[in-house]
Amino acid sequence: MKIAFTTKGTDWDSAMDPRFGRTEYFLIYDDDKDELSHYDNRDSANDAHGAGPKTAQKLFEFKPDILITGNGPGGNAATVLQKTGVKIFIGAGDITVKEAYEAFKSSSLKEF
């Protein structure tokens, strides 16, 4: 299973980014292979509009099963994500990636 996180850095101790469309990075954790990879999304700061669908499209290319984020995606991004079938869990905006993963495993995050 692949789990994506919206983050402000590239490792387990990084802070989560509460935003979806304009998240600085996303981290992808493949728990079958125990592999952590990241994507640099900082370009999105330059987008006046449409950061949400663009980030959702990027995320789609990594084919995650789960997305863990903070505030939850906006309307346009949610429309794209819905088509990708990814399950979204929110409320992990103010903690580290590791803490967000633990919170997900203990089912204490809310499904979007």
Add this chain to the structure above:
Amino acid sequence: MKIAIASGKGGTGKTTLSTNLASFLAETHQVVLTDLDVEEPNSGLFIKADLVHEEDKFKMVPEWAADECILCGNCQKVCNFHAVIQLGEMIMVFPELCHGCYACSELCPTSSLPMIPKKMGGLKHFQKGNLSFIESRLDIGEEQAVPLIAQTISYVEEHFSNEVIRIFDSPPGTSCPVIEATKDADFIILVTEPTPFGLHDLKLAVETMRELKKDLGVVVNRYGIGNDDVLQYCKEEQIAVLAKIPNSRRIAEIYSQGHLIYKEIPEVMVELENITSYIQSLKEKSLS
């Protein structure tokens, strides 16, 4: 003569000036007042006139036709606004993000993104005596004001002769909607208030209008609050201060009842006369 009334800061009195100046001028001239602040038009609150025409306004957006699509991804690549997204074997279009540039549609090798009309808002045309009033309003959820502003200006161009004085109540700020609303104007009046916020945003507006090579003048509203920094700035920059509308509780009361202030406050009438004679002198200068 096309006069755009703009501001950097919102809430400085663009609509107050637009509606009062248009009504004042209409006592002696043919005038058309156009509310281009299509995201929240409010000139209509102060203009009591009869509706003579109403029409829906449309913008052209692409619609995906799956049959011939070869999923080359070109559409997604050429869209600067992320309004077209390729998701696996599907193309998604976000009409609210679309700027109607046709790039995806024109550059699609299989013509799989034909442009279709989508309603974005409506235009209303009112009339009372010498004063015509045009108001456009964007539909809720629409994000792009520019196409509606452009179509509204075209409507005015088509329906009024050049002799009619055109006053455009513009949106606030310095972004695309303001550029669209002011780029064809002969003269820009920037309304500000004499406060640090007013001055900060006035500077941005002046820089923007100078970039567009526009003649401009400043009207200071709520004169008497804040400080003299706005006047000092205008002096240094050699910008004409056309009028100072005093800060007064009485004006606020009249405004909040939806009435025109110049009819009840003689001082304001004098300021409107000053603006009119300044514009008149500009017009004569440009003719000579």
